[in-house]
Amino acid sequence: MGVYCEDLGDIDRAIQEYQQAIKEDPGSSLLHFSLASAFIKKNDALSAVSQLNQAAGLAPEAVEPHAVLALVYASQNKQELAAQEYELALKNASKLEPENIEIYRNLGLIYLQRKKLKEAEGIFKLITGMAPRDAEAHFYLASVYYELKDYGPAEKELKSTLKLKSDYHEALNFLGYFYLEQDRNIDKAGSMIRKALSFEPENGAYIDSLGWFYFKKGKFKDALSQLEKAASLLSDPAIYDHLGDVFLKLGNRDNARLNWDKSLKLDASQEKVKEKLFKLTNGK
Numbered sequence: 001m002g003v004y005c006e007d008l009g010d011i012d013r014a015i016q017e018y019q020q021a022i023k024e025d026p027g028s029s030l031l032h033f034s035l036a037s038a039f040i041k042k043n044d045a046l047s048a049v050s051q052l053n054q055a056a057g058l059a060p061e062a063v064e065p066h067a068v069l070a071l072v073y074a075s076q077n078k079q080e081l082a083a084q085e086y087e088l089a090l091k092n093a094s095k096l097e098p099e100n101i102e103i104y105r106n107l108g109l110i111y112l113q114r115k116k117l118k119e120a121e122g123i124f125k126l127i128t129g130m131a132p133r134d135a136e137a138h139f140y141l142a143s144v145y146y147e148l149k150d151y152g153p154a155e156k157e158l159k160s161t162l163k164l165k166s167d168y169h170e171a172l173n174f175l176g177y178f179y180l181e182q183d184r185n186i187d188k189a190g191s192m193i194r195k196a197l198s199f200e201p202e203n204g205a206y207i208d209s210l211g212w213f214y215f216k217k218g219k220f221k222d223a224l225s226q227l228e229k230a231a232s233l234l235s236d237p238a239i240y241d242h243l244g245d246v247f248l249k250l251g252n253r254d255n256a257r258l259n260w261d262k263s264l265k266l267d268a269s270q271e272k273v274k275e276k277l278f279k280l281t282n283g284k
Helices: 002-008 011-024 029-041 046-059 065-073 077-094 102-114 117-128 134-146 153-164 169-181 187-199 205-218 221-231 237-249 254-265 271-279
Strands: none
Touching: 002 029, 002 254, 011 153, 011 205, 029 046, 029 065, 046 065, 046 153, 065 077, 065 117, 077 102, 077 169, 077 205, 102 117, 134 153, 134 169, 134 237, 169 187, 169 205, 169 271, 205 221, 205 237, 254 271
16 A cells, blocks of 8 residues: 555655555564665655664565665765665675676675775675676776775786776876876886877876976976866866965975965875975975
8 A cells, every 4th residue: 555655746645655664563674674665755864764774673674675775875975874874785786796807896886985995805806806807996996005005916907907098098198197206217107198088188187298298398387377277167276285385496486385374275185285384384
């Protein structure tokens, strides 16, 4: 009767019927999930979350309660709770379909997003073991190693990515910028970044990389032009940090300070940027 009323659009009556059904069978995960779905249609998120949590508790291996909880939390801008529920949904899904690479890939991305780097490493290594020619898995494994500051394996995985897919522009930019950070293969880095830009000429991150390439080459005016363009396309602390470095090289201390301030407003944890500002302020 609850399903019938819901199909007719009588959500209030459907809720009553589902509640009556739950009185008869309070241990049914499906009934709590159905009631939650009706509450969602009534825009009653609080009641929906309560029922979804009960559904998940009654069926710990189920996928749907966690997946829908993730959507509800995301709609409330509770991103951390949404990520937790999506992670649980994907874990359960991987048990049901242990050879489904896409489930593992999404789980790995959730781990990477939540900075659970060792878990992410395990997932992407599992994928590369199952599908050695999966370029995307090698790329994300490189991202994990980079976050772990394990730079040798990061470079190796980026090279594997490009060997499998030479036009993978995200990997081209990543490896190019990686070389710039390490002050090696500078000209090669520039070529890779330009190739990435040929695929996405208005990508702010790639333009930032090109600006940083010019900085490394000592072409500060060219660097300034590219970095200002990047900043117009993307609000990113690294871009403003780079702009601060360029302005300092050009002798414009006020603009250097202004851009480092902007960088710290976006990410206050940058110790190197704080150090630059301290030295600038204290005339060192």
